[in-house]
Amino acid sequence: MSSPAPSVPLPPAGAPERSAVVDLAAVRANVRRAREVAAPARLMAVVKADAYGHGAVPVARAALAAGADALGVAHVAEALQLRAAGVDAPLLAWLHTVGTDFRAGLAAGVELGVSGWELAPIAEAARALGTTARIHLKIDTGLGRNGATEAAWPGLVRAAAAAEAEGLVEVVGIFTHLAVADEPERPETAQQLARFRAAVDAARAAGLRPATRHAANSPGLFTARDQERPEDMLLDMVRVGVCLYGLSPFADRTPEELGLVPAMTLRTTVSAVKEVPAGQGVSYGLAHVTDRPTTLALVPLGYADGVPRAATGGPVRIQGRTCPVVGRVAMDQVVVDLGAPGLAAPEHGLLGAEAVLFGAGENPSATAWAEAAGTINYEIVTRVSPRVPRVHVDGAPAGAGKEAP
Structure with missing residues (x-):
């Protein structure tokens, strides 16, 4: 006697009962779209927080394959996970604690964000390893999170210049983070960019020669062309996250309107x-x-x-x-x-x-x-x-x- 036919559809063997399906073709398409909008600026793909939940290693590989120039994460620990998986692209980590393993980061070739106090332990780690730390100085232009204040900035750039003269660090970048770029009608973004230009000028006056300036996040990228001087937003590199995953950073614009595909x-x-x-x-x-x-x-x-x-x-x-x-x-x-x-x-x-x-x-x-x-x-x-x-x-x-x- 034959068995009765099943009354419900059977999934493929081994298929998960529930899953977050991530389309890497969509990630690549979104990276290409971001590069198109950013050109001629370079593109840093932000893959912090496990690539916004999408899986840091496969997303990083997809982003690089689609032309991303560098990767960004919050923590050195995240950067080390990428290195352990064989990802050898330029990689910046910018959010540190007193427990951050700067030696491990430098040994893995991770570039480090510096907002102030981190400069000394990073320089000491570089001295101990006999290497030169590649750092990006961060200026707080108005967001009020990490980054040196305008009052502390002159002291930070002087200290960085002194460490650079010793061969302990190389200041390869200066960056900031925008607070309200997702509300393009607000004046604070232009004010932040003006403060950023002044901070870069002060760093250069102190003898620093950073090759990379970056400020634009995903909303900054997609509103740059609406500004009188798009280059002041796009600069040398854009540092974008949510748009790479096919999500809109704006309340009133869909991914489709931005040319993005949810991943x-x-x-x-x-x-x-x-x-x-x-x-x-x-x-x-x-x-x-x-x-x-x-x-x-x-x-x-x-x-x-x-x-x-x-x-x-x-x-x-x-x-x-x-x-x-x-x-x-x-x-x-x-x-x-x-x-x-x-x-x-x-x-x-x-x-x-x-x-x-x-x-x-x-x-x-x-x-x-x-x-x-x-x-x-x-x-x-x-x-x-x-x-x-x-x-x-x-x-x-x-x-x-x-x-x-």
């Missing part, structure tokens, strides 16, 4: 389907109660996977329809209201159907999830947790295609 698709499959009457409470606190008979789908992704707990109403695409999450996001799952009763019958094939929270094309966007959670799209992709496997593909749709090496 990550967060997906799983429907794990349960049920019919419920009007008056059915949903999820913790019963904050949602159905106002009509409907069909609910259980989707096994929750806040432990990086879905924001605050994102009730976030969209999920199932079988060509986009429906909202209802009730509170739980640790491991969300509930989606499919909008009509009678859909739990087997012939509808919803059990085991793919459920996409965000991605490219007709899928919901990371920005839509950001709006539901009251945050930004950067956070949505970056917070996808390690419990969700990253599956790197090359030009293939979500859930299919050849995995990239």
Whole structure:
């Protein structure tokens, strides 16, 4: 007697139950687009925070293959992970603590950002290794985070010039970070760039000859051409992150309008389907109660996977329809209201159907999830947790295609 046919579709053997599918072809296309906009400035691809959750090593390789000139990370530890994977491109790390292993960074050929106090331990590490540290001095032109203040800048450039004269450091760059470039109508960006020009002039007056000036982030890159002097924004190099992943840094412009392709698709499959009457409470606190008979789908992704707990109403695409999450996001799952009763019958094939929270094309966007959670799209992709496997593909749709090496 033969076995009955399965009533639900079976995934390919070994396929993850849930995954963040990262299309490296999209990353390469976004790098090429950024280079096109930045030209003739060079491009630093920022791959900090595991490449905004996309996987630092494969994304770094894809970005370099598409023409990125350098890579940027926040921490030396991130840079060392790239070096250990064989990534040998120019690489800058700029956010340090008193526990940062500067010797390891210098031994691995990592360039280091210097905002002030770091200069002395970096110089000592260079002395101990018998090498010259390649450093980028950072000036705080208005963001109020790291970077030397305007008052401290003259002292920093004098100290850097003295260390350079000893052969301990080489000042190869000067940089700053923009605060409101994603709001191009605001005057502070022009003010920051003016302060940056003055800081570069002061460094040169102290005898420094940095070859690379960089200020533009992703929004700065895409608004540079709207300025009277685009070169004051683009400078020698742009240092961009979120646009490389196909996300827009602007509230009022889509990735498509910028010529970008979202690279990550967060997906799983429907794990349960049920019919419920009007008056059915949903999820913790019963904050949602159905106002009509409907069909609910259980989707096994929750806040432990990086879905924001605050994102009730976030969209999920199932079988060509986009429906909202209802009730509170739980640790491991969300509930989606499919909008009509009678859909739990087997012939509808919803059990085991793919459920996409965000991605490219007709899928919901990371920005839509950001709006539901009251945050930004950067956070949505970056917070996808390690419990969700990253599956790197090359030009293939979500859930299919050849995995990239």
